[in-house]
Amino acid sequence: MAQIAGRVVVYGGKGALGSKCVSFFKNKNWWVGSIDLAENTDADLNIVLGREENTADQESSVLSSISSVLGNDKLDAVICVAGGWAGGNAKKDLIKNSDMMWKQSVWSSLISASLAANHLKDGGLLTLTGAKAALEATPGMIGYGMAKAAIHSLTKSLAGKDSGMPVDSVAVAILPITLDTPMNRKWMPKADFTTWTSLDYISELFYNWTIGKNRPQSGSLLQLVTKNSETNLIPA
Amino acid sequence: MAQIAGRVVVYGGKGALGSKCVSFFKNKNWWVGSIDLAENTDADLNIVLGREENTADQESSVLSSISSVLGNDKLDAVICVAGGWAGGNAKKDLIKNSDMMWKQSVWSSLISASLAANHLKDGGLLTLTGAKAALEATPGMIGYGMAKAAIHSLTKSLAGKDSGMPVDSVAVAILPITLDTPMNRKWMPKADFTTWTSLDYISELFYNWTIGKNRPQSGSLLQLVTKNSETNLIPA
Numbered sequence: 420m421a422q423i424a425g426r427v428v429v430y431g432g433k434g435a436l437g438s439k440c441v442s443f444f445k446n447k448n449w450w451v452g453s454i455d456l457a458e459n460t461d462a463d464l465n466i467v468l469g470r471e472e473n474t475a476d477q478e479s480s481v482l483s484s485i486s487s488v489l490g491n492d493k494l495d496a497v498i499c500v501a502g503g504w505a506g507g508n509a510k511k512d513l514i515k516n517s518d519m520m521w522k523q524s525v526w527s528s529l530i531s532a533s534l535a536a537n538h539l540k541d542g543g544l545l546t547l548t549g550a551k552a553a554l555e556a557t558p559g560m561i562g563y564g565m566a567k568a569a570i571h572s573l574t575k576s577l578a579g580k581d582s583g584m585p586v587d588s589v590a591v592a593i594l595p596i597t598l599d600t601p602m603n604r605k606w607m608p609k610a611d612f613t614t615w616t617s618l619d620y621i622s623e624l625f626y627n628w629t630i631g632k633n634r635p636q637s638g639s640l641l642q643l644v645t646k647n648s649e650t651n652l653i654p655a
Numbered sequence: 656m657a658q659i660a661g662r663v664v665v666y667g668g669k670g671a672l673g674s675k676c677v678s679f680f681k682n683k684n685w686w687v688g689s690i691d692l693a694e695n696t697d698a699d700l701n702i703v704l705g706r707e708e709n710t711a712d713q714e715s716s717v718l719s720s721i722s723s724v725l726g727n728d729k730l731d732a733v734i735c736v737a738g739g740w741a742g743g744n745a746k747k748d749l750i751k752n753s754d755m756m757w758k759q760s761v762w763s764s765l766i767s768a769s770l771a772a773n774h775l776k777d778g779g780l781l782t783l784t785g786a787k788a789a790l791e792a793t794p795g796m797i798g799y800g801m802a803k804a805a806i807h808s809l810t811k812s813l814a815g816k817d818s819g820m821p822v823d824s825v826a827v828a829i830l831p832i833t834l835d836t837p838m839n840r841k842w843m844p845k846a847d848f849t850t851w852t853s854l855d856y857i858s859e860l861f862y863n864w865t866i867g868k869n870r871p872q873s874g875s876l877l878q879l880v881t882k883n884s885e886t887n888l889i890p891a
Contacts, residue, residue, distance in 0.1 A: 474754055508772075508812075517710075517765055521757060532749060533745060535745070565805035565808045565812075568808035572792075573797060576800050581794055582745050582797070583745035583747060638792065
């Protein structure tokens with residue numbers, strides 16, 4: 420077996436962005452674990468979660484799978500790109516959609532944080548996925564805004580003193596506006612795609628941060644602002 | 656039956672602060688509903704929730720009880736002071752405590768928002784309870800910070816256009832530092848109580864806002880900063 424360049428886990432590794440991240444790291448000869456509701460056959464390890472499990476069960480399942488595979492080895496990075504979107508205001512689906520957003524986006528972020536606290540190497544990287552929209556009021560997608568605000572809070576807290584994260588590790592969140600995914604193209608066919616952020620850009624960004632290139636300060640919330648198909652990282 | 660001065664629902668009406676709010680309004684001859692895990696016998700209506708219910712069930716139970724009692728009448732205010740505290744970082748009880756904080760603080764806030772959207776009068780008041788600490792990183796109480804950050808987001812969103820709230824209604828959050836409750840005195844007996852915020856002050860504040868006195872702008876996050884036993888409201 421060829422020597423591997425490093426070890427990364429992608430939470431949401433079967434999604435549009437997650438799949439790109441898995442392939443990007445695989446092409447660089449990394450060992451890649453994928454956590455998702457379905458298997459990504461490109462990954463070296465798949466942890467397939469059941470939709471019905473509660474957070475604590477999901478966490479145990481993730482931690483025990485990773486422990487048994489890694490042994491004493493550590494991860495270089497944990498990349499969490501799981502999440503979802505739902506609209507809804509105080510009169511429409513408030514509880515249902517807030518609950519769904521919490522489960523899809525916050526649970527995955529919390530389990531990623533727990534995974535990082537327990538299995539990331541000193542100086543390792545954890546990336547979470549927030550949203551630029553959640554820096555302000557989101558009256559038409561209240562539950563989404565709450566979940567993403569909680570992820571921003573988590574990111575800042577993980578960067579704080581005695582957060583439980585490994586020494587010199589870095590926790591950052593990307594705050595996308597719109598990602599250029601097949602689903603977004605399908606549902607918003609008339610949008611201006613040159614303002615959408617490409618998945619290749621983000622995969623390469625994560626790779627660079629993992630190997631220490633242009634790595635942002637821990638706790639950073641980085642808005643992905645794309646114009647004319649060019650993306651800039653703007654700290655919130 | 657004497658004519659009532661108005662109608663208010665206190666979520667968390669059996670807690671230290673909630674009980675004070677219930678008595679304060681009762682003394683002013685208001686009709687008061689209490690929602691909590693136990694009955695407050697001073698209240699005109701008690702909605703006692705089961706600990707094991709999920710959010711959707713809690714919401715149905717609250718909305719149907721309130722509907723059947725109010726008929727076509729509307730509420731003047733919904734005051735949510737339910738919530739809890741838990742420490743814990745990424746290595747210690749992250750999932751368990753984040754889940755508990757979400758249920759104790761966010762569920763109650765969401766149901767209060769839903770109650771307000773459905774039963775508050777035009778120009779009515781909704782108050783939620785955030786935390787000053789959650790404006791910054793909270794590495795030693797990560798789940799608490801996330802839940803309170805979500806409540807801050809909810810407050811701002813409810814104040815936004817098309818949030819589903821009644822016309823001219825106001826949604827605000829108080830952001831306490833430490834409340835002067837019997838439990839806090841018990842657990843922190845050596846603290847400087849002159850920096851803690853009195854429950855009487857807050858009850859009167861809510862009453863004043865309800866009747867339109869010094870009512871803050873909708874979406875305000877108001878830090879309760881107490882020095883020498885005097886409290887100032889500092890917008891975040």
